[in-house]
Amino acid sequence: MTLWKSVLAAAVLALASGSAALAARTDLVLGIPLEPPHLDPTAGAAAAIDEVLYANVFEGLTRIGPNGEVLPDLAESWTISDDGKVYTFKLHTGVKFHDGTDFDANDVKFSLDRARAPDSVNAQKGLFAAIDSVDVVDPATVKVTLKNPQGSFLYNLGWGDAVIVAPESADTNKEKPIGTGPFKFQNWAKGSSITLVKSDNYWGQPAYLDKAEFRIVPDAAAAVPALLSGDVQAFPFFQPDGVAQIEGDPRFKVVVGSTEGETLLSINNKKPPFDQLKVRQAISYALDRKAIIDGASNGLGVPIGSHQSPASKAYIDLTGEYPHDVAKAKELLKEAGLENGFKATLKLPPPSYARLGGEIIASELREVGIDLEIIPVEWAQWLDQVFTKKDYDLTIVSHTEPNDIAIYSRPDYYFNYQNPKFNEVIKELDVTSDEAKRIELLKQAQKILADDAVVGFLFELPKVGVWDAKLSGLWENAPIQANDITKVKWND
Template sequence: MHDERLPGLRRRGFLTATGAASLGTLALTGCGGSGSEGPDAKGDGTPKRGGRLRAAFAGGGASETLDPHLANLFADAARAKALYDKLADYGADLSAQPRLAEKWEANKTLDRWQVTLRKATFHDGEPVTAADVLYSYRRIADPQQAFRAKASLEPIDLDASRATGQRSIEFVLKRPTAEFPNVLAAFGAYIVPENASDFDKKPIGSGPFRFVAFTPGRSAVFRRYDDYWEGAPHLDELEFVVANEESARVNALLGGQVEYAHELDPTTARAHEGKGQVEIVRLRNSAMQAFCMKTDRAPFDDKRVREAFFLIADRKELIDGALSGAGVIGNDLFGRGYEYYADGLPQRAQDLDRARSLLKQAGAENLKVTLDTSAVAAGFTEAASIFRDQAKKAGITIDVKMGSKDSYWADILDNGTLCCYRSGAMPIEAHIAQRLLTGSTTNATKWQHKDFDALYEQAQSTRDKTERAAVYERMQRRLYAEGGFLIWGFADWIIGTAGTVKGVEAKAPANTLDWARFDKVWLT
């Protein structure tokens, strides 16, 4: 199954993981109270050191692992971020930011990149070296394994790549890749010690917290790593607990059993926001919301029909009705606010008269189409019903078909003609590479144009960033005019915290560097 909240995911767990213990069955240990004395840290005040923060996430049951290369769930990613580091990670605008890599530099042809590591140590005191990086990447790329970041590392010729010093690596690429730092920041591309293999009993990373205990499907406890290269965390300890149902996470937060609850529904947030019991943190632009039209088959093989559907959508009504207002309207392009986003295009608005005219030109005045949806993601069924009613005003009959939560993402990848769709944060370049090229493995709109592929290759071969941005804008203008993604909104990702929790970053979309950044959080 393919969960588009994180690109490439083929597990159900992100949405409704079953089989794990509910929060009510956990024996929660520790105390979330303040630690050492110090000035009270309100708002942007001085952080306090000490205490254990307990964070509730949906989990993956007894099969959970701390192997960072197998991370798929949000819980996996948050635990991996606490224990390990990557060479780079995504900033709030989805540009790659240096992490274990202190700097990187390309040759003139963009097919060789020299990466210099910063001085950092693993939890056993050993330095992070080029050998560790090459081991980690070769492990991820093992054809016998199903590691998440394998596809992202595909541009690297790992046989030819080599260490040029203890803290320097020459990456040899299979083709020019201007956005190679995005590869270093890829989800799951964590660095582990050379020859590491025991990840659940005694994992060793270079992240801000070190391992204490782990019970799959129940909890994980980590302790502050004082020698972390970016500075020791404020917290003494961090505990991840499993609560698969949103109601369990909310009740645990309200009852003082946890101080941080991940992934709340918009209705829950609205009910508690400003009431004083909990703090609501909204991570803006975290989830693209869309309808996906397959451009290789009737009726959407006619670009006039696709344009008509763009004009049928009342985006504000979809935001208000399907997301309870927790989001902003989209403009049929991925990545609003991200690096390279074409924000100069006019905002689309509903125009039913123009939509009817286009449908008439295409001979589709009385069009009937099936819209696949599922309860696999919040707002999907509501969005389908709202759009069905909007389309009726343009003379289109939409039959809403409910699909299985277990197989929805796999089912809609190749089947049907119209479906509900969403995606988590990733660079615009990665969105294009994974979903919009002729050979893309998750090309749900079946957008396949050789001239479009050629523009992507041109962008990746263009060293000057301004010139590269101009190529990406050309590609986005083409998608805006005749693409298959009707992107109607961008949803907030919602987190709840106790009032004692400070330092949670509200500007970073989910899956970026400052999401789940527990080394920067403190308790008052």
């Protein structure tokens, strides 16, 4: 009897211990398709940087929430002057950077002044162009004065490019990022993974996870077995063509949400013959969006006709402006003096939407007489050759930055597009706070871009998330380029 009781007690204890171990799991391996070029969100355009560090390691005065809303972050509150030009931010106190240094208003001034400085390397320097001055009122109060009212100012401060960094560590953040977030950087195994661990002195609500490894899985074919084996528990941005192998498996959740990723056939507008409107229009008529969406996003992308997310209140459907029409495309090329067609290059970065979509688009353009040489490039090459040096004819990329239609007004942007009328609309939008007026201006801007056929507007990139069914807290949608794991936890 005594032996039986001992065995029973041992079994109960083992079961309880096993249950506790399962319930107490606090580690996560999260798969990402692209390795960031470095780890400083304030010094690079690559979305992969924010997808590891935004909200997790680095924080801003404000942050963008899972539904695209503006939330307080390092600023606990703010007031706005009657003329809309002076923002006074009250900061959280007792906040420390991960190296133990104190956060205060001086760090805010340093970060904003650094981002807008003449020698700034910030990829979104335009976000800070409206700032006239940044003044420290006291350690917990900072006053930002704008040159003119800016309706999107608080939203702009929530971008990854606007996170707050410390002067002591700003120069080394590319390799050893130091922020104020609930996770701190532990290790970067180049080509393999980036590991974050829970910060012990976080000022806000602590994270549930103790450790998170962002594992780089660039090959879509490797993602499915990594998930099925349990080596990786979550892919917030899963390749759409792998969904069929996961759907129906009760161990996983498949969540299809929206993004801010306008997927474009980008065109170098100053390079002949693309400097001719009729040539760009011919390209737009040659594109069969349905075939591209089916092949490049497993049919999950939403067609777009200009640069605005269909999830936006300001979105207008302009997909009918250039319906698929091979005859019309050939007619326009003839009018442009290119009846016999021409040759061009198509540089394709690594994502499957680009590589798969590029093959389809090359076939479609070949049908109207445009013979494309496909040139695969890695992200570092794309950023250098296409984005920076504008050395390209055509390329395919998703612009995942939120509410970024103003990029077409930038004089040195890689589209090489300039339209004074469009620039005036954006200039007025920038100083307008009234929502109804802003929506009307955004609609005008979309129409101008469509009329000018600046790029080939393809589709809004879907956010396909696949993760262990026991996980909660991962974002369904992607209003900003981020893998926010601050609320992620394992459930029984």
